[in-house]
Amino acid sequence: AQSVAQPEDQVNVAEGNPLTVKCTYSVSGNPYLFWYVQYPNRGLQFLLKYITGDNLVKGSYGFEAEFNKSQTSFHLKKPSALVSDSALYFCAVRDTTGRRALTFGSGTRLQVQP
Amino acid sequence: EPEVTQTPSHQVTQMGQEVILRCVPISNHLYFYWYRQILGQKVEFLVSFYNNEISEKSEIFDDQFSVERPDGSNFTLKIRSTKLEDSAMYFCASSDRTGRYNEQFFGPGTRLTVL
Numbered sequence: 001a002q003s004v005a006q007p008e009d010q011v012n013v014a015e016g017n018p019l020t021v022k023c024t025y026s027v028s029g030n031p032y033l034f035w036y037v038q039y040p041n042r043g044l045q046f047l048l049k050y051i052t053g054d055n056l057v058k059g060s061y062g063f064e065a066e067f068n069k070s071q072t073s074f075h076l077k078k079p080s081a082l083v084s085d086s087a088l089y090f091c092a093v094r095d096t097t098g099r100r101a102l103t104f105g106s107g108t109r110l111q112v113q114p
Numbered sequence: 115e116p117e118v119t120q121t122p123s124h125q126v127t128q129m130g131q132e133v134i135l136r137c138v139p140i141s142n143h144l145y146f147y148w149y150r151q152i153l154g155q156k157v158e159f160l161v162s163f164y165n166n167e168i169s170e171k172s173e174i175f176d177d178q179f180s181v182e183r184p185d186g187s188n189f190t191l192k193i194r195s196t197k198l199e200d201s202a203m204y205f206c207a208s209s210d211r212t213g214r215y216n217e218q219f220f221g222p223g224t225r226l227t228v229l
Contacts (some may be wrong), residue, residue, distance in 0.1 A: 034217060036220070041222065042204060042221035042222055042224040043118065043120075043220035043221045044157070044205065044207075045220070046217045046218075046219065046220075048219055065141075090157065092157075098149070099151055099158040100145060100162050100169070100170060100209070100218075101147075101162060101170050101172065102149075102157075102159060102218065103159070104149075104156050104157040105155075105156065106155075106156050107156070112203055
């Protein structure tokens, strides 16, 4: 069965500093990996995905993520955090068997301090 | 930008009652999904729907649950006889058909409270 781990419940970072939100996964075969963000009273908003190709993928709002197959990780990064980045971030995985169900991590709350 | 919408935003019901949660997916999308998130827990997959039939479902999606696309725009989740443990945030999502790895677009959710 596939699974996703987000080891940090909360990440605190100062505005202007780089941020990293960690994600590791377990799946049979090659993964499709996704990051979503949730703002208060809003749905899950797609940020970026890794399907194949370059290990560094770029997404919305200046976010990027690095796929590392040997470490089964897909960490979310941003070079310079903004206060408005404060939100709940979810990593998700799908396998490549044709199933479309996403398996989510437990979420990481990012708090960016001014 | 097109969005998935859900109604109501909050539903309170008595245990044993039937509830219907409604979703309007993005108009040119053909795959539809329901997920739920019990407070403090992970977002969990319930069911996916394509071409007017269920294509996948999880073990959570038992006989108490059903889905329907009653017209060209709505997608509903019905819980026949609600239990206390059905209290959760329910998210609808949709995706298009151009690639099986395309992202799913989520609605804002319906918070279901079962008393």
